[in-house]
Amino acid sequence: MNDFDFFIGTWNVHNRRLVSRLTGSDEWEEFAGRSTCTRHFDGAANVDEIVFPAKGFSGLTVRVCDPATREWSIYWASSTGGALGLPPMVGRFEGGRGEFYADDAHEGRPVRCRFIWTVGGPDSCRWEQAFSVDGERTWETNWTMDFTRA
Structure with a gap:
């Protein structure tokens, strides 16, 4: 239940996000972020806040693991x-x-x-988001974050 323990700490984040999603666009915007993640419930939960200074907003992620299924539920705000x-x-x-x-x-x-x-080692990891509109036959990756430990 401590699958996300690799993510505990403070990270510099390189974001790459599609400017227009699900339109066939290949124009990406890149911007920096800084994320801090804390561990809770002996590793069965964690919370991170990411700040995007150039974008003027922040995000908060809450992750909780179900001990019976070992599945995580991830909530974003x-x-x-x-x-x-x-x-x-x-x-x-x-x-x-x-x-x-x-x-x-x-x-x-x-x-x-x-x-x-994807865990790249103790000091790097990657998150990516993709959408499918055809029943998961194809995916459009529209946002990636490359994390390096601060």
Whole structure:
């Protein structure tokens, strides 16, 4: 239940985000962030806050592991929205890779959302988000974050 222990601490974050999602765009914007993650419930939960100075907003992630299934539920909130995003992303780690899924919407359009977490070692990791609109046959990666320990 301590799959996210690698993420505890403070990180410098390189963000790369598609300017326009689900439009066939290949124009990316890049910007910096800084994230701090804390451990709770003996590793079965954690909370991180990420600040995007150039964008003028922050995000908060709450992750909680179900001890019976060993599945994580991941909730996101933005300082611009004022509420936890629902439904949560749900999934698990196998080795150094975690996959998490939820049905969601983007600009009113139903999407299947996927997060992938990849552990690169004690001082690096990567998060990526992708959307599918065709039943998971294809995915459009629309946001990546490369973390290096501060």
